[in-house]
Amino acid sequence: MIKAEPGKNKAEEKSLTTQLQTVVSADAIAQYLAALRETYPVSIDRNAVTLAVTGRAY
Numbered sequence: 001m002i003k004a005e006p007g008k009n010k011a012e013e014k015s016l017t018t019q020l021q022t023v024v025s026a027d028a029i030a031q032y033l034a035a036l037r038e039t040y041p042v043s044i045d046r047n048a049v050t051l052a053v054t055g056r057a058y
Contacts, residue, residue: 007013051057 047057
């Protein structure tokens, strides 16, 4: 067993905290979007997206 030493390496602690916040936020957003898609099903017009982004039809 390796004993934890909180505060020993502040840079790694901050990096891990940032990574965990990012992952938790992304997961919460993904779950929210999945719930919205179940309630409000949509279809994507890929031609319209391509035209809007590139100015050319697909």
